[in-house]
Amino acid sequence: MKRETEKTVQELLRELRELDLQGKNQIRKLDVDQQGNILLDRNNRFDVEWYENDENYDVVDYEKESSD
Numbered sequence: 001m002k003r004e005t006e007k008t009v010q011e012l013l014r015e016l017r018e019l020d021l022q023g024k025n026q027i028r029k030l031d032v033d034q035q036g037n038i039l040l041d042r043n044n045r046f047d048v049e050w051y052e053n054d055e056n057y058d059v060v061d062y063e064k065e066s067s068d
Helices: 008-020 044-051 063-068
Strands: none
Touching: none
16 A cells, blocks of 8 residues: 555555545535625534634734735
């Protein structure tokens, strides 16, 4: 068996597809408000954890970057 660093892009993509088909990593569509803010679900523990730890995530101010 190859190490992860020795796998080709095609092999890695195939593995990702297999994981996706197994349904372990379901992607969910998030709602957004009129300003484009993501609306989190307070009943979802992952959303709550993300919200409570928001200082650990980088925030990009696109308006500020585009004016530089």
